[in-house]
Amino acid sequence: MAETAFLTGIYAITDPRFMADDTQLLEKVESALQGGLRLLQYRDKTADASKALRQARLLADLCHSYDCLLIINDDAELARASLADGVHLGQGDGCLRHARELLGTDALLGRTCHSSLDLAHQARQDGADYLAFGRCFVSGTKPLAPVADLGIFKQARPLGLPCVAIGGITPELAGQVATAGAHMIAAVEGIFATANPALAVRQYHEACAPSFSFNLNEVQHDPLSRTL
Numbered sequence: 589m590a591e592t593a594f595l596t597g598i599y600a601i602t603d604p605r606f607m608a609d610d611t612q613l614l615e616k617v618e619s620a621l622q623g624g625l626r627l628l629q630y631r632d633k634t635a636d637a638s639k640a641l642r643q644a645r646l647l648a649d650l651c652h653s654y655d656c657l658l659i660i661n662d663d664a665e666l667a668r669a670s671l672a673d674g675v676h677l678g679q680g681d682g683c684l685r686h687a688r689e690l691l692g693t694d695a696l697l698g699r700t701c702h703s704s705l706d707l708a709h710q711a712r713q714d715g716a717d718y719l720a721f722g723r724c725f726v727s728g729t730k731p732l733a734p735v736a737d738l739g740i741f742k743q744a745r746p747l748g749l750p751c752v753a754i755g756g757i758t759p760e761l762a763g764q765v766a767t768a769g770a771h772m773i774a775a776v777e778g779i780f781a782t783a784n785p786a787l788a789v790r791q792y793h794e795a796c797a798p799s800f801s802f803n804l805n806e807v808q809h810d811p812l813s814r815t816l
């Protein structure tokens with residue numbers, strides 16, 4: 589299913605503030621897909637169960653028609669029910685091992701590690717496929733998230749897992765984050781608060797592509813080799 593051999597690139601995250609209904613959600617996401625997006629997270633902290641299941645299933649169909657992986661935020665059961673490719677779990681969102689049991693060996697499991705190498709080691713031990721560090725900058729989406737220094741990406745290299753950077757990363761700031769060693773750049777506002785998500789995704793790619801190629805050499809664990 590995946591085009592790339594490694595988990596790398598731009599990681600867009602949905603937000604109901606910028607897509608008020610199913611039509612807008614699909615339009616905005618499809619634009620990002622047309623810009624080359626290959627990793628999307630469905631994140632809606634306000635959705636009830638029926639809206640979340642409906643929208644996650646719509647996104648799974650759309651993403652898979654573009655060879656894009658879909659990750660569900662917070663909820664492994666929803667990931668399974670919607671035929672998504674994996675789940676992102678924060679420190680308070682439950683156990684990675686349970687998610688693995690539920691979703692199987694091919695699922696992609698992501699873990700928030702804030703700026704902690706201890707959390708990162710634990711996440712790897714518990715079976716995470718990627719580690720997320722943030723917030724890197726001021727974030728309108730999650731202003732109170734703990735701050736992470738960009739130095740964390742070099743420090744996390746010996747773990748050999750793909751690392752995601754998140755929090756306030758605009759296309760203008762993305763280059764320095766990729767240079768610092770992140771394998772993926774996650775963004776909400778930088779992509780979906782814009783009128784043209786396709787253009788935004790291209791701008792992120794342009795800013796990051798050279799560093800992404802370089803950073804890939806450091807990754808020892810290749811979660812996508814299971815699905816290639």
Ligand SMILES: Cc1ncc(COP(=O)(O)OP(=O)(O)O)c(N)n1
Pocket residue numbers: 599629631661662676677678679680681698700720721752754774
């Ligand atoms: C790629 C990525 N990284 C971090 C997060 C944050 O997860 P969490 O700490 O569980 O916070 P919420 O997103 O649930 O508010 C994420 N969702 N995605």
Ligand SMILES: Cc1nc(C(=O)O)sc1CCOP(=O)(O)O
Pocket residue numbers: 700702721722723724726727728729730733734754755756757774775776777778
């Ligand atoms: C969901 C989330 N988690 C963060 C963390 O640091 O763990 S920052 C964040 C918000 C990301 O949105 P934006 O790109 O608009 O800042």
Ligand SMILES: [Mg+2]
Pocket residue numbers: 661662676677678681
């Ligand atoms: Mg969470």
